[in-house]
Amino acid sequence: MAEAPLCGLQDEFTCSVCLDTLTDPVSIPCGHNFCLKCLTDCWDQSQECSCPQCRENFTTRPALRRNNLLNEVIKKLKKTTISPPPLPPTPPPQNYAGPGDVECDFCTSKKFRAVKSCLTCLASYCQTHLQPHYEGDALKHHKLVDPDRNLKEKLCEKHQKSLEMFCKTDQMCICMMCGMTEHNGHKMVELEKEREEKQRQLGATLSDIKRRLEEREKTLKETRRAMQ
Known part of the structure:
Protein backbone atom coordinates (compact mmCIF):
# COMPACT_ATOMS: atom_id res chain seq x y z
CA MET A 1 0.00 0.00 0.00
CA ALA A 2 2.90 2.34 0.71
CA GLU A 3 4.47 1.87 -2.72
CA ALA A 4 1.88 3.84 -4.72
CA PRO A 5 2.15 7.12 -2.79
CA LEU A 6 5.94 6.82 -2.58
CA CYS A 7 6.15 6.44 -6.33
CA GLY A 8 4.39 9.76 -6.81
CA LEU A 9 6.76 11.44 -4.37
CA GLN A 10 9.98 10.22 -6.00
CA ASP A 11 10.88 13.75 -7.22
CA GLU A 12 10.49 15.11 -3.68
CA PHE A 13 13.40 12.91 -2.54
CA THR A 14 15.77 14.03 -5.32
CA CYS A 15 18.56 16.54 -4.75
CA SER A 16 18.36 19.31 -7.38
CA VAL A 17 22.16 19.68 -7.35
CA CYS A 18 23.30 16.11 -8.08
CA LEU A 19 19.87 14.97 -9.39
CA ASP A 20 20.14 11.75 -7.35
CA THR A 21 18.24 10.47 -4.30
CA LEU A 22 19.03 12.61 -1.24
CA THR A 23 21.96 11.43 0.90
CA ASP A 24 22.20 12.82 4.47
CA PRO A 25 19.33 15.22 3.63
CA VAL A 26 19.43 18.71 5.16
CA SER A 27 16.71 21.38 5.09
CA ILE A 28 17.37 25.11 4.78
CA PRO A 29 15.14 28.03 5.86
CA CYS A 30 13.41 28.42 2.46
CA GLY A 31 12.10 24.83 2.82
CA HIS A 32 14.16 23.05 0.15
CA ASN A 33 16.20 19.90 0.83
CA PHE A 34 19.64 18.88 -0.46
CA CYS A 35 22.37 16.34 0.14
CA LEU A 36 24.64 17.60 2.92
CA LYS A 37 27.77 17.23 0.76
CA CYS A 38 26.20 18.84 -2.33
CA LEU A 39 25.04 21.90 -0.41
CA THR A 40 28.32 22.24 1.53
CA ASP A 41 30.38 22.01 -1.68
CA CYS A 42 28.09 24.53 -3.39
CA TRP A 43 28.40 27.09 -0.59
CA ASP A 44 32.13 26.54 -0.14
CA GLN A 45 32.68 27.49 -3.78
CA SER A 46 30.49 30.62 -3.66
CA GLN A 47 30.95 34.00 -2.02
CA GLU A 48 27.29 34.10 -0.95
CA CYS A 49 24.89 31.61 0.61
CA SER A 50 21.75 31.10 -1.45
CA CYS A 51 19.35 28.25 -2.16
CA PRO A 52 20.52 26.38 -5.32
CA GLN A 53 16.87 25.83 -6.26
CA CYS A 54 14.97 29.08 -5.58
CA ARG A 55 18.07 31.36 -5.25
CA GLU A 56 16.90 32.92 -1.96
CA ASN A 57 19.88 34.62 -0.29
CA PHE A 58 20.74 34.20 3.40
CA THR A 59 22.60 36.96 5.24
CA THR A 60 24.36 34.39 7.42
CA ARG A 61 25.22 30.82 6.53
CA PRO A 62 22.52 28.58 8.03
CA ALA A 63 23.67 25.78 10.32
CA LEU A 64 23.05 22.47 8.53
CA ARG A 65 21.46 19.62 10.48
CA ARG A 66 20.33 16.35 9.04
CA ASN A 67 16.57 16.03 8.55
CA ASN A 68 16.08 12.76 10.45
CA LEU A 69 12.43 12.31 9.44
CA LEU A 70 13.20 12.75 5.75
CA ASN A 71 16.23 10.47 6.08
CA GLU A 72 14.06 7.66 7.53
CA VAL A 73 11.47 8.06 4.77
CA ILE A 74 14.18 7.79 2.11
CA LYS A 75 15.56 4.64 3.76
CA LYS A 76 12.09 3.07 3.56
CA LEU A 77 11.77 4.24 -0.03
CA LYS A 78 14.99 2.42 -0.97
CA LYS A 79 13.70 -0.78 0.65
CA THR A 80 10.56 -0.86 -1.51
CA THR A 81 10.44 -2.53 -4.90
CA ILE A 82 10.24 0.82 -6.65
CA SER A 83 13.15 1.27 -9.02
CA PRO A 84 15.05 4.51 -8.46
CA PRO A 85 14.86 7.08 -11.27
CA PRO A 86 17.52 6.54 -13.91
CA LEU A 87 20.58 8.70 -13.57
CA PRO A 88 20.93 11.39 -16.24
CA PRO A 89 23.15 10.28 -19.11
CA THR A 90 26.79 11.22 -18.81
CA PRO A 91 27.39 14.14 -21.16
CA PRO A 92 29.81 13.37 -23.99
CA PRO A 93 33.36 14.78 -23.76
CA GLN A 94 32.58 17.62 -26.18
CA ASN A 95 30.18 19.06 -23.58
CA TYR A 96 33.03 20.06 -21.29
CA LEU A 155 21.45 43.31 -12.57
CA CYS A 156 20.34 46.62 -11.03
CA GLU A 157 23.18 47.78 -8.74
CA LYS A 158 20.75 49.37 -6.28
CA HIS A 159 18.03 46.71 -5.97
CA GLN A 160 19.87 43.60 -7.22
CA LYS A 161 16.97 42.86 -9.59
CA SER A 162 16.97 42.05 -13.30
CA LEU A 163 16.98 45.03 -15.68
CA GLU A 164 13.66 44.52 -17.46
CA MET A 165 12.53 48.07 -18.35
CA PHE A 166 13.93 51.08 -20.24
CA CYS A 167 13.24 54.60 -18.96
CA LYS A 168 12.86 56.85 -22.02
CA THR A 169 12.85 59.93 -19.80
CA ASP A 170 16.31 59.23 -18.37
CA GLN A 171 17.54 57.00 -21.25
CA MET A 172 18.65 54.14 -19.02
CA CYS A 173 17.87 50.51 -18.22
CA ILE A 174 16.03 49.98 -14.93
CA CYS A 175 14.49 47.19 -12.84
CA MET A 176 10.84 46.97 -11.76
CA MET A 177 11.68 48.42 -8.32
CA CYS A 178 13.31 51.47 -9.97
CA GLY A 179 10.14 51.94 -12.03
CA MET A 180 8.03 52.10 -8.87
CA THR A 181 10.37 54.44 -6.97
CA GLU A 182 12.73 57.05 -8.45
CA HIS A 183 11.42 56.59 -12.03
CA ASN A 184 7.74 56.64 -11.07
CA GLY A 185 5.81 58.75 -13.59
CA HIS A 186 8.52 58.53 -16.25
CA LYS A 187 7.90 57.17 -19.74
CA MET A 188 8.95 53.51 -19.68
CA VAL A 189 8.83 50.57 -22.10
CA GLU A 190 9.89 46.93 -21.95
CA LEU A 191 13.61 46.47 -22.56
CA GLU A 192 12.98 44.11 -25.48
CA LYS A 193 10.74 46.64 -27.25
CA GLU A 194 13.35 49.39 -26.82
CA ARG A 195 16.05 47.07 -28.20
CA GLU A 196 13.92 46.37 -31.30
CA GLU A 197 13.30 50.11 -31.77
CA LYS A 198 17.03 50.90 -31.46
CA GLN A 199 17.80 48.19 -34.02
CA ARG A 200 15.30 49.71 -36.47
CA GLN A 201 16.82 53.16 -35.97
CA LEU A 202 20.34 51.78 -36.45
CA GLY A 203 19.26 49.98 -39.63
CA ALA A 204 17.79 53.21 -41.04
CA THR A 205 20.96 55.14 -40.16
CA LEU A 206 23.20 52.54 -41.81
CA SER A 207 21.04 52.59 -44.96
CA ASP A 208 21.31 56.38 -45.11
CA ILE A 209 25.11 56.25 -44.69
CA LYS A 210 25.37 53.62 -47.42
CA ARG A 211 23.26 55.77 -49.78
CA ARG A 212 25.46 58.84 -49.17
CA LEU A 213 28.63 56.83 -49.76
CA GLU A 214 27.26 55.55 -53.07
CA GLU A 215 26.38 59.12 -54.11
CA ARG A 216 29.88 60.37 -53.25
CA GLU A 217 31.47 57.45 -55.08
CA LYS A 218 29.37 58.27 -58.15
CA THR A 219 30.35 61.97 -57.94
CA LEU A 220 34.03 61.03 -57.59
CA LYS A 221 33.91 58.82 -60.70
CA GLU A 222 32.24 61.58 -62.70
CA THR A 223 34.91 64.08 -61.56
CA ARG A 224 37.71 61.70 -62.59
CA ARG A 225 36.17 61.22 -66.05
CA ALA A 226 35.86 65.00 -66.47
CA MET A 227 39.51 65.51 -65.50
CA GLN A 228 40.64 62.87 -68.00
Whole structure:
Protein backbone atom coordinates (compact mmCIF):
# COMPACT_ATOMS: atom_id res chain seq x y z
CA MET A 1 0.00 0.00 0.00
CA ALA A 2 2.90 2.34 0.71
CA GLU A 3 4.47 1.87 -2.72
CA ALA A 4 1.88 3.84 -4.72
CA PRO A 5 2.15 7.12 -2.79
CA LEU A 6 5.94 6.82 -2.58
CA CYS A 7 6.15 6.44 -6.33
CA GLY A 8 4.39 9.76 -6.81
CA LEU A 9 6.76 11.44 -4.37
CA GLN A 10 9.98 10.22 -6.00
CA ASP A 11 10.88 13.75 -7.22
CA GLU A 12 10.49 15.11 -3.68
CA PHE A 13 13.40 12.91 -2.54
CA THR A 14 15.77 14.03 -5.32
CA CYS A 15 18.56 16.54 -4.75
CA SER A 16 18.36 19.31 -7.38
CA VAL A 17 22.16 19.68 -7.35
CA CYS A 18 23.30 16.11 -8.08
CA LEU A 19 19.87 14.97 -9.39
CA ASP A 20 20.14 11.75 -7.35
CA THR A 21 18.24 10.47 -4.30
CA LEU A 22 19.03 12.61 -1.24
CA THR A 23 21.96 11.43 0.90
CA ASP A 24 22.20 12.82 4.47
CA PRO A 25 19.33 15.22 3.63
CA VAL A 26 19.43 18.71 5.16
CA SER A 27 16.71 21.38 5.09
CA ILE A 28 17.37 25.11 4.78
CA PRO A 29 15.14 28.03 5.86
CA CYS A 30 13.41 28.42 2.46
CA GLY A 31 12.10 24.83 2.82
CA HIS A 32 14.16 23.05 0.15
CA ASN A 33 16.20 19.90 0.83
CA PHE A 34 19.64 18.88 -0.46
CA CYS A 35 22.37 16.34 0.14
CA LEU A 36 24.64 17.60 2.92
CA LYS A 37 27.77 17.23 0.76
CA CYS A 38 26.20 18.84 -2.33
CA LEU A 39 25.04 21.90 -0.41
CA THR A 40 28.32 22.24 1.53
CA ASP A 41 30.38 22.01 -1.68
CA CYS A 42 28.09 24.53 -3.39
CA TRP A 43 28.40 27.09 -0.59
CA ASP A 44 32.13 26.54 -0.14
CA GLN A 45 32.68 27.49 -3.78
CA SER A 46 30.49 30.62 -3.66
CA GLN A 47 30.95 34.00 -2.02
CA GLU A 48 27.29 34.10 -0.95
CA CYS A 49 24.89 31.61 0.61
CA SER A 50 21.75 31.10 -1.45
CA CYS A 51 19.35 28.25 -2.16
CA PRO A 52 20.52 26.38 -5.32
CA GLN A 53 16.87 25.83 -6.26
CA CYS A 54 14.97 29.08 -5.58
CA ARG A 55 18.07 31.36 -5.25
CA GLU A 56 16.90 32.92 -1.96
CA ASN A 57 19.88 34.62 -0.29
CA PHE A 58 20.74 34.20 3.40
CA THR A 59 22.60 36.96 5.24
CA THR A 60 24.36 34.39 7.42
CA ARG A 61 25.22 30.82 6.53
CA PRO A 62 22.52 28.58 8.03
CA ALA A 63 23.67 25.78 10.32
CA LEU A 64 23.05 22.47 8.53
CA ARG A 65 21.46 19.62 10.48
CA ARG A 66 20.33 16.35 9.04
CA ASN A 67 16.57 16.03 8.55
CA ASN A 68 16.08 12.76 10.45
CA LEU A 69 12.43 12.31 9.44
CA LEU A 70 13.20 12.75 5.75
CA ASN A 71 16.23 10.47 6.08
CA GLU A 72 14.06 7.66 7.53
CA VAL A 73 11.47 8.06 4.77
CA ILE A 74 14.18 7.79 2.11
CA LYS A 75 15.56 4.64 3.76
CA LYS A 76 12.09 3.07 3.56
CA LEU A 77 11.77 4.24 -0.03
CA LYS A 78 14.99 2.42 -0.97
CA LYS A 79 13.70 -0.78 0.65
CA THR A 80 10.56 -0.86 -1.51
CA THR A 81 10.44 -2.53 -4.90
CA ILE A 82 10.24 0.82 -6.65
CA SER A 83 13.15 1.27 -9.02
CA PRO A 84 15.05 4.51 -8.46
CA PRO A 85 14.86 7.08 -11.27
CA PRO A 86 17.52 6.54 -13.91
CA LEU A 87 20.58 8.70 -13.57
CA PRO A 88 20.93 11.39 -16.24
CA PRO A 89 23.15 10.28 -19.11
CA THR A 90 26.79 11.22 -18.81
CA PRO A 91 27.39 14.14 -21.16
CA PRO A 92 29.81 13.37 -23.99
CA PRO A 93 33.36 14.78 -23.76
CA GLN A 94 32.58 17.62 -26.18
CA ASN A 95 30.18 19.06 -23.58
CA TYR A 96 33.03 20.06 -21.29
CA ALA A 97 33.54 23.82 -21.19
CA GLY A 98 36.47 25.01 -23.25
CA PRO A 99 38.12 28.39 -23.84
CA GLY A 100 35.47 30.97 -24.65
CA ASP A 101 32.58 28.80 -23.41
CA VAL A 102 30.23 29.81 -20.60
CA GLU A 103 30.59 27.32 -17.72
CA CYS A 104 27.72 25.79 -15.76
CA ASP A 105 27.48 27.46 -12.34
CA PHE A 106 26.32 24.23 -10.65
CA CYS A 107 28.85 21.65 -11.79
CA THR A 108 30.90 20.91 -8.68
CA SER A 109 33.88 19.17 -10.30
CA LYS A 110 34.85 19.48 -13.97
CA LYS A 111 32.68 22.19 -15.49
CA PHE A 112 30.34 21.40 -18.38
CA ARG A 113 29.44 23.93 -21.05
CA ALA A 114 26.30 25.94 -20.26
CA VAL A 115 23.44 25.56 -22.75
CA LYS A 116 21.22 28.27 -21.23
CA SER A 117 21.45 31.22 -18.85
CA CYS A 118 18.53 32.19 -16.61
CA LEU A 119 17.82 35.92 -16.29
CA THR A 120 15.67 35.23 -13.22
CA CYS A 121 18.24 33.14 -11.33
CA LEU A 122 21.18 35.03 -12.89
CA ALA A 123 22.99 31.72 -13.37
CA SER A 124 24.07 29.50 -16.27
CA TYR A 125 23.23 25.79 -16.56
CA CYS A 126 24.51 22.74 -18.43
CA GLN A 127 21.92 20.38 -19.95
CA THR A 128 21.74 18.25 -16.79
CA HIS A 129 21.31 21.06 -14.26
CA LEU A 130 18.88 22.90 -16.57
CA GLN A 131 16.24 20.13 -16.29
CA PRO A 132 14.53 21.54 -13.12
CA HIS A 133 13.69 24.67 -15.15
CA TYR A 134 11.65 22.50 -17.52
CA GLU A 135 10.09 20.21 -14.90
CA GLY A 136 9.53 22.29 -11.73
CA ASP A 137 6.48 24.54 -11.47
CA ALA A 138 8.49 27.17 -9.55
CA LEU A 139 11.17 27.46 -12.26
CA LYS A 140 9.48 26.82 -15.60
CA HIS A 141 8.33 30.45 -15.92
CA HIS A 142 11.89 31.80 -15.59
CA LYS A 143 13.34 33.58 -18.64
CA LEU A 144 16.02 31.47 -20.34
CA VAL A 145 18.43 32.92 -22.90
CA ASP A 146 21.51 31.76 -24.77
CA PRO A 147 24.57 31.35 -22.50
CA ASP A 148 25.73 34.74 -21.25
CA ARG A 149 28.88 35.28 -19.16
CA ASN A 150 27.89 38.89 -18.32
CA LEU A 151 24.74 38.18 -16.30
CA LYS A 152 25.74 40.47 -13.43
CA GLU A 153 25.76 43.40 -15.84
CA LYS A 154 22.03 42.79 -16.30
CA LEU A 155 21.45 43.31 -12.57
CA CYS A 156 20.34 46.62 -11.03
CA GLU A 157 23.18 47.78 -8.74
CA LYS A 158 20.75 49.37 -6.28
CA HIS A 159 18.03 46.71 -5.97
CA GLN A 160 19.87 43.60 -7.22
CA LYS A 161 16.97 42.86 -9.59
CA SER A 162 16.97 42.05 -13.30
CA LEU A 163 16.98 45.03 -15.68
CA GLU A 164 13.66 44.52 -17.46
CA MET A 165 12.53 48.07 -18.35
CA PHE A 166 13.93 51.08 -20.24
CA CYS A 167 13.24 54.60 -18.96
CA LYS A 168 12.86 56.85 -22.02
CA THR A 169 12.85 59.93 -19.80
CA ASP A 170 16.31 59.23 -18.37
CA GLN A 171 17.54 57.00 -21.25
CA MET A 172 18.65 54.14 -19.02
CA CYS A 173 17.87 50.51 -18.22
CA ILE A 174 16.03 49.98 -14.93
CA CYS A 175 14.49 47.19 -12.84
CA MET A 176 10.84 46.97 -11.76
CA MET A 177 11.68 48.42 -8.32
CA CYS A 178 13.31 51.47 -9.97
CA GLY A 179 10.14 51.94 -12.03
CA MET A 180 8.03 52.10 -8.87
CA THR A 181 10.37 54.44 -6.97
CA GLU A 182 12.73 57.05 -8.45
CA HIS A 183 11.42 56.59 -12.03
CA ASN A 184 7.74 56.64 -11.07
CA GLY A 185 5.81 58.75 -13.59
CA HIS A 186 8.52 58.53 -16.25
CA LYS A 187 7.90 57.17 -19.74
CA MET A 188 8.95 53.51 -19.68
CA VAL A 189 8.83 50.57 -22.10
CA GLU A 190 9.89 46.93 -21.95
CA LEU A 191 13.61 46.47 -22.56
CA GLU A 192 12.98 44.11 -25.48
CA LYS A 193 10.74 46.64 -27.25
CA GLU A 194 13.35 49.39 -26.82
CA ARG A 195 16.05 47.07 -28.20
CA GLU A 196 13.92 46.37 -31.30
CA GLU A 197 13.30 50.11 -31.77
CA LYS A 198 17.03 50.90 -31.46
CA GLN A 199 17.80 48.19 -34.02
CA ARG A 200 15.30 49.71 -36.47
CA GLN A 201 16.82 53.16 -35.97
CA LEU A 202 20.34 51.78 -36.45
CA GLY A 203 19.26 49.98 -39.63
CA ALA A 204 17.79 53.21 -41.04
CA THR A 205 20.96 55.14 -40.16
CA LEU A 206 23.20 52.54 -41.81
CA SER A 207 21.04 52.59 -44.96
CA ASP A 208 21.31 56.38 -45.11
CA ILE A 209 25.11 56.25 -44.69
CA LYS A 210 25.37 53.62 -47.42
CA ARG A 211 23.26 55.77 -49.78
CA ARG A 212 25.46 58.84 -49.17
CA LEU A 213 28.63 56.83 -49.76
CA GLU A 214 27.26 55.55 -53.07
CA GLU A 215 26.38 59.12 -54.11
CA ARG A 216 29.88 60.37 -53.25
CA GLU A 217 31.47 57.45 -55.08
CA LYS A 218 29.37 58.27 -58.15
CA THR A 219 30.35 61.97 -57.94
CA LEU A 220 34.03 61.03 -57.59
CA LYS A 221 33.91 58.82 -60.70
CA GLU A 222 32.24 61.58 -62.70
CA THR A 223 34.91 64.08 -61.56
CA ARG A 224 37.71 61.70 -62.59
CA ARG A 225 36.17 61.22 -66.05
CA ALA A 226 35.86 65.00 -66.47
CA MET A 227 39.51 65.51 -65.50
CA GLN A 228 40.64 62.87 -68.00
